[in-house]
Amino acid sequence: MDAATLLSRFPATQDLAGKDMPTFRVAGADLLAAVRFLRDEQGFDLLADLCGAEWPDRPTRFGVVLHLLSTAGKEYVRLHVDAVDDRVPSVAALHPGANWHEREAFDMFGIVFEGHPDPRRILMWDGYPFHPLRKDFPLAGIEVPLPAADVAAVTGQTVEPAPMMGGPFVSPGGKLSEGEPSALDQSWTEQHPKA
Amino acid sequence: MKITKEISLGDVAARSEQLRGENMTLNMGPSHPATHGVLRLSLELDGDKVVKCDPVIGYLHRGDEKIAENMTYNQFVPYTDRLDYLAPLANNVAYALAVEKLAGLRLPPRCEAIRVLCCEMARISSHLLGIGVYAMDTGAWTVFMYTFNEREKLYTLFEELTGARFTTSYTRIGGVTRDLPEGWLKKVDAFCDGVLKTIDEVDKLLTRNGIFLERTEGIAPISKEMALAYGLTGPNLRASGGTFDLRKDKPYSGYEQYEFDVPVGTKGDCFDRYLVRMEELRQSVRIVRQVVKTMPGGAWYAEDAKKIFLPPKAKVMTKMEELIQNFMLVTEGPQMPAGEVYFEAENPKGALGFYVVSQGGGVPYRLRIRGPSFVSLSILPAIVPGNFLTDIASILGSLDFVMGECDR
Numbered sequence: 311m312d313a314a315t316l317l318s319r320f321p322a323t324q325d326l327a328g329k330d331m332p333t334f335r336v337a338g339a340d341l342l343a344a345v346r347f348l349r350d351e352q353g354f355d356l357l358a359d360l361c362g363a364e365w366p367d368r369p370t371r372f373g374v375v376l377h378l379l380s381t382a383g384k385e386y387v388r389l390h391v392d393a394v395d396d397r398v399p400s401v402a403a404l405h406p407g408a409n410w411h412e413r414e415a416f417d418m419f420g421i422v423f424e425g426h427p428d429p430r431r432i433l434m435w436d437g438y439p440f441h442p443l444r445k446d447f448p449l450a451g452i453e454v455p456l457p458a459a460d461v462a463a464v465t466g467q468t469v470e471p472a473p474m475m476g477g478p479f480v481s482p483g484g485k486l487s488e489g490e491p492s493a494l495d496q497s498w499t500e501q502h503p504k505a
Numbered sequence: 506m507k508i509t510k511e512i513s514l515g516d517v518a519a520r521s522e523q524l525r526g527e528n529m530t531l532n533m534g535p536s537h538p539a540t541h542g543v544l545r546l547s548l549e550l551d552g553d554k555v556v557k558c559d560p561v562i563g564y565l566h567r568g569d570e571k572i573a574e575n576m577t578y579n580q581f582v583p584y585t586d587r588l589d590y591l592a593p594l595a596n597n598v599a600y601a602l603a604v605e606k607l608a609g610l611r612l613p614p615r616c617e618a619i620r621v622l623c624c625e626m627a628r629i630s631s632h633l634l635g636i637g638v639y640a641m642d643t644g645a646w647t648v649f650m651y652t653f654n655e656r657e658k659l660y661t662l663f664e665e666l667t668g669a670r671f672t673t674s675y676t677r678i679g680g681v682t683r684d685l686p687e688g689w690l691k692k693v694d695a696f697c698d699g700v701l702k703t704i705d706e707v708d709k710l711l712t713r714n715g716i717f718l719e720r721t722e723g724i725a726p727i728s729k730e731m732a733l734a735y736g737l738t739g740p741n742l743r744a745s746g747g748t749f750d751l752r753k754d755k756p757y758s759g760y761e762q763y764e765f766d767v768p769v770g771t772k773g774d775c776f777d778r779y780l781v782r783m784e785e786l787r788q789s790v791r792i793v794r795q796v797v798k799t800m801p802g803g804a805w806y807a808e809d810a811k812k813i814f815l816p817p818k819a820k821v822m823t824k825m826e827e828l829i830q831n832f833m834l835v836t837e838g839p840q841m842p843a844g845e846v847y848f849e850a851e852n853p854k855g856a857l858g859f860y861v862v863s864q865g866g867g868v869p870y871r872l873r874i875r876g877p878s879f880v881s882l883s884i885l886p887a888i889v890p891g892n893f894l895t896d897i898a899s900i901l902g903s904l905d906f907v908m909g910e911c912d913r
Contacts, residue, residue: 330606330846355733356749358849359858359875375860375873377847381733381749388847407736410883418570433563433912442571449575 311380311387312352320344331377331386338398341391345376345401354378354387357405362393362415364445372421374398393421400426418443528556531894535564539642539898542908544882550894558889558897560882565912573872577838578604578678581872586672588876589910591634592627592853593673594663599850601676602757603859607846608678608839610810614801616680617759622693622796623666623675624758624850625789629700630659631853631905632782632789639779639902640711643720648710655703658696665689678839679814680806690797697790697797704786712783721775725888725900728773735884738877739855741904744781745773751851763795775903782905813839838867854878854905874913878906 311332317323322337323344336344348354358377365373370392378387391398400423402409412423413432420441423429431438435457440447450471456462457469534545543564549557569588573581585600586593598620605612612620637652660670665686667673675681711717727737732745742749750767752760768784770777806814815834816827843865849858855877862871881904889900 329844330848333845356738357736358738358856359847359860359873361860361873361875363862363871363873377858377860377875379749381747381754384754386847388845405736406734406887407880407883410879431563433566435563442568447571449571 311383311385316344316347316352319347326390328388331388333388333390335390335392338391338394341389341399342401342404344389345378345404348378348387349404352387353380353382356381357401357407357411358386360401360408360411360415362419362421362443364419364443366445368392370394370396372396372419374415374421376401396420397422397424399424402427417441420444526552533897535561539901541638541901541906544901544906544908544911546885546889546897548889548894548897553894555890555892555894555897558886560885562879562882562908563912565908567913569913570872570874573869575868577867578841578869579834579839581869582676583672583674586674587909588874588913589631589852589854589857589878589907590671591907592631593671594623594667594675595627595631595850595852596857597673597676598624598758599848599852599857600859601678602850603846603848603861604678604839604841606848607844607861607863608810608813608841610679610807610813612680612758612807613804614759615803615805616807618796618800619681619685619805620676620758621760621763622793622800624852625792625796626659626662626693628789628853629786629793630656630663632786633659633700633703635853635902635905636707636711636779636782636786639899639905640707640717642898642902643717645711645714645717648707651703651706651710655700658699662689662692662696665692677806677814679810684805685800690800693793694797697794701787701790704783704790708783711779718776720896720899721779721903723772724775724896725892725903726772726774727884727888731884731887732773735887736880737855737884738849738880739851739853740781740785741778741855741881743768744770744778746771751849751856755849757848757850762799763792765789765792775899778903778905840867841865841869849875852877854907854910855881857910874910876910876913878908878911879913881906882911 313325313332316334317325320336320340322340324335326333326335356379358379360374360376363373363375364371372393374391374393376389398421400412402412409428410432412426413430415421416423416429417431417433418441430436437457439454440452453471454469456467461467529550531548531550532545533548534540535543545561547559547561548555569584572584582597582600585596588596633652633656637649640648663673664670666689667675727745729746732742732747746769748767748769753767765788768781770781811830816830820827821831841863843863845862847858847860849856857877858875860873861869864870889897
């Protein structure tokens with residue numbers, strides 16, 4: 311992995327001194343060129359993973375993390391991209407395998423991939439109103455209408471939050487003891503259901 | 506008899522536009538025996554030729570990544586069972602290794618050897634099922650009975666080792682739940698003798714079986730370039746001629762000590778994917794035998810990692826220090842340094858990756874699961890069109906995926 315060339319060719323790139331693999335923060339504008347450089351000149355021919363993430367301590371709320379693998383050089387490289395205005399260029403044209411990963415990152419975080427060939431949700435159904443992996447989305451879920459409108463019309467069913475004790479649970483982050491996911495209302499149990 | 510009109514070939518050619526029917530849209534799944542779980546394929550058909558294939562996934566989505574952010578590292582181990590639920594032991598090991606990489610923890614040789622044994626037995630179990638149902642989908646019912654018989658024996662061994670046949674939850678961060686039972690290795694060795702015979706039998710039943718060949722040879726070939734572009738790993742990549750195997754190329758848990766070959770295909774068609782899995786079975790048996798023969802003694806968990814692995818129960822009940830350690834670990838979780846780590850293990854279905862982001866403490870800030878089945882299925886829109894509807898059963902069987910891991 312030739313870090314010097316990557317840094318000199320894309321001056322906005324930051325070396326994050328990754329502990330387990332070379333890690334860089336790449337500007338969104340440079341992403342396609344940087345991935346192409348890594349693929350064609352450095353041998354990183356396999357996109358191992360692409361995922362979204364929500365960062366608490368960065369100016370942009372969301373970011374995308376790419377892990378590229380060189381099957382010949384037997385090494386990984388990690389690229390961080392900040393999603394400015396929740397937007398990141400799509401790398402699906404360079405690595406077709408990114409197509410589904412990017413759909414998932416959009417589904418889970420609402421990150422928009424510019425130039426994506428098929429920008430739909432993938433795990434949740436079309437028309438689902440939320441992005442569940444965002445930190446402010448409760449663990450139990452939020453009540454939404456049933457995706458099958460004809461069934462809902464007859465049964466009156468909705469998609470209900472998970473039957474957890476109390477809730478809502480929100481991912482705490484940090485120390486467990488300070489933000490342990492526990493029920494807000496502890497007054498009821500399985501034997502004594504909530505009124 | 507009076508001939509009213511002679512139909513010539515020219516007439517048919519002229520009317521070919523009229524004869525052309527409409528394309529038909531067909532939903533295959535989400536509850537269909539060939540889709541191996543809740544996968545739905547939205548197909549567009551011209552006659553019985555597939556024109557377009559759009560996989561619809563997410564029916565088994567449980568939000569594992571969200572759940573992981575709300576519990577300690579050890580509490581998530583049972584959830585990893587339910588990723589690739591045909592090889593839970595291998596998932597347990599991959600997850601534990603990822604978190605241990607974050608902690609920078611080194612494990613004693615016995616623990617590493619036990620984990621290699623787990624991974625390879627899980628691979629045998631997964632491939633036996635994969636080949637069995639693949640054969641069943643292409644019309645060979647007997648093979649399924651043979652392989653399931655062996656798989657049951659394997660599950661009995663798993664039960665003795667972990668206490669559960671299916672959802673094993675065997676690893677903990679920094680070790681495993683318990684040491685090997687007495688005399689268990691001998692039973693594993695005896696199982697190896699039996700399974701090799703079954704593999705030979707399956708080989709005789711399938712490898713030169715005319716029907717099986719007709720249904721798999723030359724169907725849906727994936728070139729090496731295409732496999733890499735779509736990020737395929739594991740047997741699916743190697744059937745296409747890629748040689749990458751994490752056990753050889755990025756050895757973990759002491760895989761470098763064992764001798765084994767990595768089978769590689771040439772054409773990347775459905776038949777090559779079958780052949781690669783058959784040979785992987787034999788190589789896994791070879792590794793299992795080596796581990797059984799060289800199983801080191803000593804500790805089976807990281808004894809010095811006091812903030813990560815639970816102390817022995819006897820000491821918890823009698824010693825103050827261990828009691829406090831046990832209490833802290835259960836309530837706060839194993840303490841991890843802040844940082845990010847990505848680790849992939851060579852699972853039966855391909856590379857299972859975990860990207861763990863920690864802000865310190867006992868709960869992951871973000872846990873991303875890269876499921877090989879998700880990646881394997883993403884290639885379907887590229888390889889299915891142009892094949893017949895009946896070929897889909899072969900293609901799905903040959904990709905050997907699990908929806909639990911795809912939808913997470």
